Amino acid sequence: MLRYAVIGGGIVGAALADRLAGEGASVTLLEQDRPGRATSRWSLAWLNAAAKTPEAYHRLNADGMRAWARLAAELDGHAWYRPVGNLEVADAGRRDRLEATVTRARAWGYAARLVDRDEAAGIEPALRLPDAPARDLSFAWFPEEGYLLTEPLVERLVARARRRGARVHTGDAGRVTGLQRAGEAAWGGGTERAGEAGQVTGAKGPGDRIIGVRTAAGDLVPADVVVCCAGRWTAGVAAMAGIRVPIVDPEPPGSTAPGFVVRVGPVEVPPTRVLHTPGVHLRPHGPHTVHLEAGDVTADLHTPEPVLRDLADTLLERARRVVPSLREARVQEYRVCVRPMPADGMPVAGAVGAVPGLYVVVTHSGVTLAAHLAELVTRELLEDVRLPELAPYRLERFTEDSGRAAS
Known part of the structure; x- marks a missing residue:
């Protein structure tokens, strides 16, 4: 053997x-x-495949999502598997990209659709939508996506x-x-x-x-x-x-491999979905904690500790604007996390x-x-x-x- x-x-x-x-x-x-x-x-x-291209890579990821569903059925999925869906809110600058993602994903047989403001609010009641004209926002719902508690x-x-x-x-x-x-x-x-x-x-x-x-x-x-x-x-x-x-080498200043993540809480009524909004991405992390990220809030392995703390506070403030139940939450943990990036x-x-x-x-x-x-x-x-x-x-x-x- x-x-x-x-x-x-x-x-x-x-x-x-x-x-x-x-x-x-x-x-x-x-x-x-x-x-x-x-x-x-x-x-x-985040379990996802909608925006991933080319088609072969999209299908590899979609197969990956199905593999977790199979595993959840045999390995205590209730403790870690959360196929709760992903709701995305795009502002005017990203609206065309989001709508194109939905169109392409649907053509490939993937569960995705555009929704209006009222339906988005119903999908995630904890979400307070940005005060912006309807024409400046676009909403998309990906019901088969979700997240794992790793x-x-x-x-x-x-x-x-x-x-x-x-x-x-x-x-x-x-x-x-x-x-x-x-x-x-x-x-x-x-x-x-x-x-x-x-x-x-x-x-x-x-x-x-x-x-x-x-x-x-x-x-x-x-x-x-x-x-x-x-x-x-x-x-x-x-x-x-x-x-x-x-x-990608994570060591040089400005490397794209490190990402900044924050955990905040407690929160009485956390969101139930994965949420991507113009200023912050978030998901539940346990019953009273929320995980936060944002692509434009960056740090590297050389970012000083006081700056990291300020960045964590910035993400929490953004999250409070879209999830009002976070108003009493505080930063619990934050980390510069190095992602493996071929x-x-x-x-x-x-x-x-x-x-x-x-x-x-x-x-x-x-x-x-x-x-x-x-x-x-x-x-x-x-x-x-x-x-x-x-x-x-x-x-x-x-x-x-x-x-x-x-x-």
Whole structure:
């Protein structure tokens, strides 16, 4: 029986470890913190596909939404699955884009429709609509969208994976420091040079198969296949094998990878839907807490703490204007959260041909896609096939040989 090591205990890695274990595979999940405590914990966790293009990517995401519905039926969905719909309000500057999204989504068979002001108010009674002429606003309802509560979800995925026989290593025992190759005393000590996307460099030969993962605890976890689901840390793990996975670097000031999120409460009557309004995006987060984001309220890893606090207050004030029941709420938590963003915005999923035994999965839409990617990747791994659904997302698309420069 082949042994699989899954690096990363976020929503993608947890879903994959659970799926592999459910198929009887020998699985070890490695996570440097607690599973689900990094990006997955702070995500808006919005299940959606309406605005995603091209059509193949839209359908991948729509299939992802359906995969969660199937999983909810067998894994305590009441605790984490919230298919409550998404209501979007666009001002004059974004009205045409929203209406075009609805038209395209409907043509692809997706549940979407424009609604008027009165229907929007009925869909979400907690929402106070902006004081603007009707011609300046547009409303759209996506009834099959929703959100996930990722912490209880990941907790259940990991617990079930354990029951199915998976081993879970956390802390130093789950912090990856190197990838072991056949015939090498050590590999991944930090001296390798990452080459072009999907191409191995350095002294190691491209035929040297990975045989295990080294950890900060000094252990070697044997593995016939290593699956990197490390999210924002994917580039670093891949570099241990001399491979470059092009994702947006979160470190430079102004990087688009970090996002700013805020949790506020208490709120007596929280909204029930996912809401996208011109100044703030929000959703419920538990019975008395609301999660806030906004695309124009940005921060990076260098933003000073006093500025972050001011940004959090700004988002709360915007939210109060559209959800009056937040008038007594206060900022409870805020965070600059680094999102894994492949350079072209599309997922990366597939075996790395230059490094036998290495498979990479990284995507910005991890919450929507994780359950379905777990299904597809498990099939590829256990059946030794290359599925057409994942063909557009291979790492090799970034190489010069494919006619696209690595970026």
